[in-house]
Amino acid sequence: MHINLISDTVTKPTQGMLDAMMSAKVGDDVFKTDPTVNALEEKVAVMFGKEAALFFPSGTMANQTGIKLHTQPGDQLICDKYAHIYNYEGGGVSFNSGVSCKLIDGDRGMITAKQVEGAINPPDFYHSPLTSLVCVENTTNKGGGACWDVEELKKIKEVCNTNQLAYHLDGARLWNALVEKKENALAYGTLFDTISVCLSKGLGCPVGSVLVGSKEQMQQALRVRKIFGGGMRQAGFLAAAGIYALDNHIERLLEDHQKAREIGEVLSKLTYIKQVEPIETNIIIFEIDEKFMTGDTFVEKLKEKDVSIIDMGQGKLRIVTHLDYTDTMHNAFLNILKNL
Template sequence: MEINLISDTVTKPTPGMLDAMMKAEVGDDVFKNDPTVNRLEAKVAELFGMEAALFFPSGSMTNQTAIKLHTQPGEQLICDKYAHVYNYEGGGASFNSGVSCKLIDGNRGMMTASMVEAGINPPDFYHSPLTSLVCIENTTNKGGGACWDFNELGKIRKVCESNNLKYHLDGARLWNAMVAKKETPKQYGQLFDSISVCLSKGLGCPVGSVLVGSEKLIHDAIRVRKILGGGMRQAGFLAAAGVYALDHHVDRLADDHQKAREIGAVLSKLDFIKKVEPIETNIIIFQLDEAVMSADRFLKKLEENKILIIGMGQGKLRIVTHMDYTNEMHKTFLDLLQHLD
């Protein structure tokens, strides 16, 4: 039995999801004639209380499309130094939109409103890039699945309004944050100009993300998606998985969070573990005491027992729980950790 805890993207569709996919009514989505894609987009837009939504192949493409629509070449966006749009999207902000990133030294991927305000370049000082966008990531991947304080997000919104900045949310794991903090999509829809949400992480879909925003933003996003190569044809087979996941897989994210906390509790008691970051959702980031056990040795021992996790560099390791990580796997993994030497 292999236990894959590299990411929550490794899941396979459930029997119910596969059945929904196989029965999907489809058309050509490039012509906006796929009824199941249209249904998914309307469903997500309604959830967030926003005007429209657009289905994409990936979360990176949704984020890159939003950045392109909110900025002009030569401008600058503000994000935390851990932000996915800066660290894990292949330099897309500069390649696709010609913008630079001003990195804020926040806490576990989260910055305060005062930090954002201090990072804004004076708009009349033409020697520096014009600040035009603030990007938030919730939960923070590199920050260990940390959830933003919603009040702080509201304060940042006011900073954006006062300085004529657009406000984008990379919500790849926003479903996890909302379950953990008991928040609603409509709360987020009232704050942000655009939101991207992923269906292929905690919700267990094989592929897909959705961009949500105003009618005009989504109308313009169709063109950018086409330019980036994101137009798909009978995409309803994939969209059906998204509809099914939203109906059946959101509340169960609490199970992943509980398993993550239990793993963290075991790790924190082991003498070769130096630090475990606070655990709020389904991501555990921890550091080894390399004087006792090296990262390579630890990863090899796990691999010998058919358990896969990921190294993040700089001595950090990551475990991500997900819907295919069963109770049996969980017991096996916890037992192994407690007897590892």
């Protein structure tokens, strides 16, 4: 029994999802005539109270399109130093949009309104890049699945409004935050100009993310997606998986969170674990005490037990629980940790 905990992107479609995919009505989405893609886009737009949405093959492309919509080459965006758009999107901010990032040293990937205000370049000082966008990520990947306080997000929105800045949410794992904090998607729709949400992480779809915003923004996004090579034809087979996941897989994310907490409890009691970061959702980030073994050795020992986790570098290891991580796997993994 292989236990794969490197990410929540490793899942396979459930039988119900496969049935929905195989029975999907499809057209050519490049011509916007795929009824299932259109239905998915409408469904997500309504969830967030936005005018329109656009289906993308990846979260990176959705984020990169959002950034492109709000900036001009030479501009600067503000984000946390842990931000996915800066660390894990291949330098796309600079390559695709010609934009630089002003990095803020936040707390587990989360920044404050005061920090944002202090990072804005004076708009009349033409020697520095023009600040045009603030990007935040919820939950934070590198921050260990941390959930934002929505009140702080509202304060940042006020700073954006005062300084005429756009506001984009990388909501790849926003579903996890919504169920954990008992929050509503509509509240996020009122806060942000654009939001990207991922279907292929906790929700268990094989492919896909969705960008939401105004009708005008999504018309622009359609052109940007084309330039990025993101047009798909009979994409309704993939969109059907998204619709099924939104209807069936959101509330069950709490099961992943509970399993993650239980793993964290076991790790924190082991002598060879130096530190376990706070666990709010489905991501566990921890460090090995190198008096006992190195992180590489720990990863190899787990591999020998047919367990896969990921090394994030800088001494940090990561475990991510997900839809395909069963109760049987969970009990086996806890025993492996206790007896390693």
